[in-house]
Amino acid sequence: MGVELTWLQLCGLVVLGAVAGGVGSLTGIGGGLILTPVLTLLFGVPIHQAIGTSLCCVIATSSGAAASYVEHYLSDIRLGMTLELTTTLGAVTGSLVAARLSREALAMLFAAFLTYAGSTMARRSLQAEAVDPGGVEPYEVKRLPLGLCGSGAAGMLSGMLGVGGGVIKVPLMYLGMGVPFKVATATSNLMIGVTAAASAFIYYARGDVWPLITAPAAVGVYLGAALGARLLRRTPSRWLIVLFSFIMFYFAVIMIWKSFHGGFAR
């Protein structure tokens, strides 16, 4: 089993990774939400393997950004470590569940998550930017049990769909646990690496991380994320977020359509 690769496709994978990484760092839309649909729909990679690739790429994006958040005292390392207890458990469970699901079922779940994430992003970008008053106020973490449960769910989604899960963790910490928005974003980012690693080894050992698909995509993601961070240090432009939420809806529709018409059962 495997996909025949040409040099052109290899370059295409680097470009795809760069776009996903760049868009991720400019808009906050996780790279995983773009990579998996493009890998399945455009490159013909089966969805389980696309998710394995995406998980590795998610680690590449998270590590670079998390390093500077940690240095600037934005990530709450203690809170992150505590919530990682359940995100990792969730991720292991998610990766075991994904292995039992058919391609169609997994594609449908992915499409549902894309729709949710897309609408959340669009809504947030259209709201007035009341968050971000510069520095970080002192805060106290509230409702830890809720945070642990929610993080477990986010971890499970990550392990099952190969996404970072920031769409769930950021509101959970910000609205549910009384953590400032900036800290919630930075802490969620820090947690992504460990969470993804907990399920990525399982994908790897199962043969669902194809080196010649994953390596070019991850190199691209690394370059794209670094470039994106350098290009734009202010808040991301709204039209870019809205544009990409529409692209996500489009991917979701195609994935559902293909699931019903046997497009994934090659």
Add this chain to the structure above:
Amino acid sequence: MHDLTEEKARSAIAAILRYGSLISTLVMALGLILVFLRAPASFGPGGHLGSFRTLFPRVIRLDVAAVAELGILLLLVTPILRIIVAGVAFGLERDYKYVFISLGVLAVVLGSIRLAMF
């Protein structure tokens, strides 16, 4: 404002994350360059070619996919090193509650590797 131990811990964690992802990306890029140098116009399956056990002999032979695979594994190991560094830092701060939490997270991740291997 921030105490010295915490500042050191933060820069150690940041360094692990930064250099871990940089080094693994460089190794993956090296694998890709080898592919370009060696491969004909179309090369074999992009599929999974081996396992933990056979990886290192293949890397020594400069098997192209194995070099890319090694880079991927380095990327996956980076977050694990981050847990260990944070755990040690908590220990130095005598914050034993968080040492235990770090050990718990480490146990889950190492458990997942064990689960993956067998």
